[in-house]
Amino acid sequence: xxxxxxxxxxxxxxxxxxxxxxxxxxxxxxxxxxxxxxxxxxxxxxxxxxxxxxxxxxxxxxxxxxxxxxxxxxxxxxxxxxxxxxxxxxxxxxxxxxxxxxxxxxxxxxxxxxxxxxxxxxxxxxxxxxxxxxxxxxxxxxxxxxxxxxxxxxxxxxxxxxxxxxxxxxxxxxxxxxxxxxxxxxxxxxxxxxxxxxxxxxxxxxxxxxxxxxxxxxxxxxxxxxxxxxxxxxxxxxxxxxxxxxxxxxxxxxxxxxxxxxxxxxxxxxxxxxxxxxxxxxxxxxxxxxxxxxxxxxxxxxxxxxxxxxxxxxxx
Amino acid sequence: xxxxxxxxxxxxxxxxxxxxxxxxxxxxxxxxxxxxxxxxxxxxxxxxxxxxxxxxxxxxxxxxxxxxxxxxxxxxxxxxxxxxxxxxxxxxxxxxxxxxxxxxxxxxxxxxxxxxxxxxxxxxxxxxxxxxxxxxxxxxxxxxxxxxxxxxxxxxxxxxxxxxxxxxxxxxxxxxxxxxxxxxxxxxxxxxxxxxxxxxxxxxxxxxxxx
Numbered sequence: 001x002x003x004x005x006x007x008x009x010x011x012x013x014x015x016x017x018x019x020x021x022x023x024x025x026x027x028x029x030x031x032x033x034x035x036x037x038x039x040x041x042x043x044x045x046x047x048x049x050x051x052x053x054x055x056x057x058x059x060x061x062x063x064x065x066x067x068x069x070x071x072x073x074x075x076x077x078x079x080x081x082x083x084x085x086x087x088x089x090x091x092x093x094x095x096x097x098x099x100x101x102x103x104x105x106x107x108x109x110x111x112x113x114x115x116x117x118x119x120x121x122x123x124x125x126x127x128x129x130x131x132x133x134x135x136x137x138x139x140x141x142x143x144x145x146x147x148x149x150x151x152x153x154x155x156x157x158x159x160x161x162x163x164x165x166x167x168x169x170x171x172x173x174x175x176x177x178x179x180x181x182x183x184x185x186x187x188x189x190x191x192x193x194x195x196x197x198x199x200x201x202x203x204x205x206x207x208x209x210x211x212x213x214x215x216x217x218x219x220x221x222x223x224x225x226x227x228x229x230x231x232x233x234x235x236x237x238x239x240x241x242x243x244x245x246x247x248x249x250x251x252x253x254x255x256x257x258x259x260x261x262x263x264x265x266x267x268x269x270x271x272x273x274x275x276x277x278x279x280x281x282x283x284x285x286x287x288x289x290x291x292x293x294x295x296x297x298x299x300x301x302x303x304x305x306x307x308x309x310x311x312x313x314x315x316x
Numbered sequence: 317x318x319x320x321x322x323x324x325x326x327x328x329x330x331x332x333x334x335x336x337x338x339x340x341x342x343x344x345x346x347x348x349x350x351x352x353x354x355x356x357x358x359x360x361x362x363x364x365x366x367x368x369x370x371x372x373x374x375x376x377x378x379x380x381x382x383x384x385x386x387x388x389x390x391x392x393x394x395x396x397x398x399x400x401x402x403x404x405x406x407x408x409x410x411x412x413x414x415x416x417x418x419x420x421x422x423x424x425x426x427x428x429x430x431x432x433x434x435x436x437x438x439x440x441x442x443x444x445x446x447x448x449x450x451x452x453x454x455x456x457x458x459x460x461x462x463x464x465x466x467x468x469x470x471x472x473x474x475x476x477x478x479x480x481x482x483x484x485x486x487x488x489x490x491x492x493x494x495x496x497x498x499x500x501x502x503x504x505x506x507x508x509x510x511x512x513x514x515x516x517x518x519x520x521x522x523x524x525x526x527x
Contacts, residue, residue, distance in 0.1 A: 001378045002354070002355070003354065003355045003356060003357045003358055003376070003377070003378065004358060004377060004378070005358045005377065006358065006360055006377040006421075006423050008426075028421075028424070031419060031420055031421065031424065032401055032416070032419045032420075035380070035419050035420070035421065036400050036401060036419060039399065039400065046355070048377070050423075050424055052424060076413075076474075076479060079479070079480060080477070080478065080479045080480060082488075085480060085487040085488055086487075086488055089487050092480060092487050093482075093487070096480055096481050096482045096484075097482050099504075100401075100404065100503055100504025100505075101414060101467070101470070101471065101474065101501050101502075101503075101504055102401070102404060102407055102414050102415050102416045102467065102504045103401060103416065103419075103504065105413045105414060105415050106415050106416070106419070106420065235500075235503075236482060236499075236500050236503035237503040237504055
């Protein structure tokens with residue numbers, strides 16, 4: 001790890017302003033992803049602002065009938081909240097499908113959204129990676145690409161976003177609340193939080209430098225059957241090859257977001273109109289324009305079959 | 317604090333000595349890399365409570381909680397396995413919750429209460445989980461065991477508090493300490509000797525006694 005100076009944030013506004021004006025500053029909350037990357041010198045912040053003391057750890061009802069989840073709510077606490085378990089089961093299921101018990105006790109809501117890819121070439125500092133070192137190339141394309149992206153990717157990067165939680169939030173139409181360094185606030189639909197790589201895969205989100213996530217809000221519950229189905233190489237504590245987050249209503253209509261296949265939770269609202277016609281029709285719309293490698297083309301079939309299983313489970 | 321401590325000739329001491337000897341030829345053959353300019357380490361004062369005892373330390377901000385326990389407080393029961401949160405050997409209990417001590421900085425734990433394997437029980441007064449691990453042969457080499465035990469104690473608490481898991485059939489019913497629940501919840505603790513089935517039996521015994 002490179003040496004860094006450290007401070008505890010005293011307010012969101014000050015933290016955002018300081019981060020914007022001090023080069024090499026990072027916020028640290030749970031730290032489970034950032035410290036891992038700092039040990040490998042993939043992240044080398046010169047200054048850390050510890051945001052754990054800012055509160056932001058409550059889950060409150062909103063006037064619209066939804067929930068406002070503080071940025072620092074731990075994954076365990078979010079998954080265990082009885083309102084989430086009852087009304088947003090998809091989110092609870094996605095959270096407990098991710099990481100390990102120890103990690104979920106530390107990992108935060110905002111940190112989970114902002115975690116970096118687990119592409120093996122991003123982690124291997126001996127390999128070129130446009131995300132880690134812009135302009136150096138992509139060793140994943142033509143390399144070991146089995147776990148990597150099949151859609152939304154580019155000639156510069158085929159990394160996936162690794163989160164399970166974010167996939168559920170995408171299906172639930174969550175909104176990300178932030179404070180900018182100038183003190184103004186904004187609400188970003190989760191669909192617009194993660195950018196596609198294009199020619200600049202190192203720019204991963206719509207956040208400005210120093211912009212601080214304070215909360216994630218969920219609209220009022222939409223009912224239906226909530227299913228999160230994660231397919232992975234081992235039964236627990238592994239990232240998704242493919243995951244399906246679905247809310248399916250009694251009449252067969254519903255929503256689907258897919259994890260493990262793209263640089264962001266993948267959802268195509270237009271494809272959902274085909275839900276009463278079955279998984280094949282939905283998958284066709286969801287995966288239109290996919291560009292898999294020869295190693296990960298199986299994911300296209302896997303999405304359709306996993307979705308078929310989820311839809312059958314919802315009918316049962 | 318003095319970095320060098322009198323250690324009795326222990327298995328740990330033997331292993332350190334052996335490793336250093338074995339590494340010598342490699343070091344002699346490698347060319348010394350030119351020194352790179354490094355920013356000076358940044359130091360910070362940290363006070364925290366470990367196993368009921370207040371501790372005040374001045375640490376490089378880079379020091380993980382794991383290295384603080386092992387290298388500064390000589391609590392070597394907590395083990396360094398992968399140092400990246402993948403193996404669970406470093407699991408300790410902070411403010412009542414299990415975490416990977418390798419993936420957190422000591423400076424982030426100002427005022428926190430840390431419990432390590434040394435604080436759970438002693439050879440004369442074993443924690444019930446320690447006794448159950450011995451009774452059920454819940455280990456072979458023992459390296460992952462402190463982490464396994466800290467995790468196992470926390471898992472039973474998490475089930476009691478109603479924290480759901482990936483294998484819980486219902487999200488709204490209270491989870492039960494079944495074999496499947498134990499196995500899923502312990503997946504962050506790897507055991508290369510493969511003592512998993514006996515660990516689950518040890519946990520089942522303690523869970524049964526609590527019920």
